[in-house]
Amino acid sequence: MNPLSLPVLRLMTDGCFHSGEAIARALGVSRGTVWNALRDMGALGIQVHRVPGRGYQLAEPIQWLDAARIERLLAEAHVPLTLEVLDCVASTNTELLARVAQGAPHGLTLAAEVQTAGRGRAGRPWYAVLGGSLAFSLLWRFEHGVGALRGLSPAVGLAIARALEAQGARGIQLKWPNDLVYRGRKLAGILIEVQGDALGPTAAVIGIGLNVRVPADLAVRAGQPVASLTSLPGFKPDRSRLLADLLIALYRTLERFAVEGFAPLRREWEARHAYHRLRVRVTMPDGRTEEGVVWGVGEGGELLLDTGRGRRRLAAGEVSLRPAVDGEADA
């Protein structure tokens, strides 16, 4: 990303027209440099009007993250997380993992206005747009080994769903193991990367990407239907408030998870599962598929599947779940 793009956009936040000359003067650069900085805004999901004689104007205002306000909201809720808001980063998970190697403290959270190479599971891409997504990662250090983290991913999904519901969102569902969906469209993804060993301690980098207000063409890039919070009726999210509320909910859920694991969250999770008691097809890492009816999730967050030949427990791994397609069930 052009390093001047964000400083230029910040100058235009008031929504008025700004001449190239005035922007150039404010930043101590040439008009050509300003033009260059504004050229690739489409890639960030930002539309800029350019009117000869008047200058540049944002098509829509940008809701920037207000770090001081988020920190205040966390402090009021007695949530001792440390937040850093970065302008631009390849991936908040990658950056936080690098910090873990340098001894980053428990509770460090990195949020980014722009994420240029966001990642999902198995190296799949995660796309975010400036001002219209939330992309952040939280470091949680557990005393125990990797085995005690079973169910962490669904627990995080539940924490996010609860926080959104507390803000008035209705109809949000969970898709095993780690997605939030609205009307079958993907609203948020979770990527957890763990460092440590079997006996512990372990460091979990919990990355979350959430669509707040994303352009329609993002679904084309994502290659699957996509939902935004703004598509929920009557829901007008404020990104900073939302990030604070998500962090508060995550903190409270993780504190409990660290002691009790996923078991106490299981029923609440199932109640929100988009495929509870439905027929699904599960694709394993080696490409094999398994079909069956979902009858729940286990105490470790595993999927409980009734295959007709018996009940199976599937650990999350790189397993991917889709609704079973009628007529293909026995193909």
Ligand code: ATP
């Ligand atoms: P799947 O969504 O296919 O079941 P998954 O849960 O493993 O797989 P993730 O790794 O969580 O998927 O996310 C990566 C996938 O999400 C990408 O392959 C892409 O299809 C989709 N995607 C990328 N960006 C977005 C976005 N902003 N909103 C919704 N979906 C996205």
